[in-house]
Amino acid sequence: MASITAPARTNVILLPRVNLIRGDEAMQINCTECGEKSIIRTTQRLDAKMSKLYCICKNPHCGHTFVMDLCFSHTLSPSSNQAKDIVINLLRALPEQERQLMLASL
Ligand SMILES: [Zn+2]
Structure with missing residues (x-):
């Protein structure tokens, strides 16, 4: 990952x-x-x-x-820690294939 x-x-x-x-x-x-x-x-x-x-x-x-x-x-702007957790949770919610596509597009 x-x-x-x-x-x-x-x-x-x-x-x-x-x-x-x-x-x-x-x-x-x-x-x-x-x-x-x-x-x-x-x-x-x-x-x-x-x-x-x-x-x-x-x-x-x-x-x-x-x-x-x-x-x-x-909150006006989320903590960097919160943003990281949000991204991780969103990525985990995606099917494996879509997750790999998202990571490859970064
Ligand atoms: Zn006074």
């Missing part, structure tokens, strides 16, 4: 456009009460796609502490 290698990825988006900013000490999020930057003090990972972020507002006149939920929404 021919080996299948994925080309270098050029369309990967590393961070979603959300209200998170990479700071010097920790990820930051805006306070839900005053809008100022807050610090994520603790993260409770519930599973691979869901975490609770325990935050404290940096505004000394506010001091709001709160919990935000961070969850996976959807």
Whole structure:
């Protein structure tokens, strides 16, 4: 069987456009009460796609502490690992002769 290698990825988006900013000490999020930057003090990972972020507002006149939920929404571009599995499963689903034709055409 021919080996299948994925080309270098050029369309990967590393961070979603959300209200998170990479700071010097920790990820930051805006306070839900005053809008100022807050610090994520603790993260409770519930599973691979869901975490609770325990935050404290940096505004000394506010001091709001709160919990935000961070969850996976959807995939924009599949992982290279997922693409490889999809191709392998599709090839396995083909009859042997068609599979050989597909591999020969690569
Ligand atoms: Zn605040």
